[in-house]
Amino acid sequence: MPYHTRQQQAVLSCIESHRDGHVTALELAEELRAKGVAVGVATIYRQLDKLEAQGRVHKINTEEGACYQYCDHAVGNCFLLKCERCGRILHLDCAQLSPLYRHIQEEHHFIINPRKTLLYGLCQTCAREDTAHEKS
Amino acid sequence: MPYHTRQQQAVLSCIESHRDGHVTALELAEELRAKGVAVGVATIYRQLDKLEAQGRVHKINTEEGACYQYCDHAVGNCFLLKCERCGRILHLDCAQLSPLYRHIQEEHHFIINPRKTLLYGLCQTCAREDTAHEKS
DNA sequence: TTGCGTGCAAAGGTTTTGCATGGCA
């Protein structure tokens, strides 16, 4: 039977406040410390594991380590785009995604977890810069 | 001006021999050592960086760290599927992928790097096991 | 009171870096 603690509440509300963003475990630790609600990193990792198992948080593996995102909405068509140049992560919604997942399931018998889709590429800003550089 | 060395050749041919698979940097080191062509891990990481910059190798970030895959073919429709249960990585080809990339580029102005697409989910074997467990 | 959750510190693993050495051109 799980206990409710001050730390659990703090971690959850902190990651919730990044609703449309994503944070690393260590960023959470830093933020909580700044707020005066210090929580040990071990506890943060353990909480994030639990929250992920409950489906309340997504864990996303990037080049720089794992980052986490709060999740309260339908995720069927949501996905993340990481710009390989500036490192920013964008959140998009694309209606063509769930048909693709269905197709993959029917043709290749693989059940996609839509919460973990992360594509890499170039964001608009960086793509523009590239073009500008090529011209000069 | 780059020099050509025994080690470079060894790393490249070793990763090439995994044509349809993927290896971690440390697995490469292990394999090379077993072949009697010991190469330091630092060198392997440095080589993989260069090969990735040249587009000859894909770097894929997984839960367990980075793995690398040789790349010599058109990659427009290739992608990877990682089973979240057994950890296996499958390589698939799906004609619906490049239209999706085009759509994302046109609608959301993000240029996808098709070499890095990695989706998560459940492979057929593990999905079957899940179903079996639920029934019992 | 019971035992789960926490914090600290240490361990674990992967990847990077500094520096002296070796080997290609």
Added chain:
DNA sequence: TGCCATGCAAAACCTTTGCACGCAA
């Protein structure tokens, strides 16, 4: 000969684990 690439070891880094303690129920 000049200089890049290598190897080793140490460092950096993120994440997990062990264990004693604190606190919720």
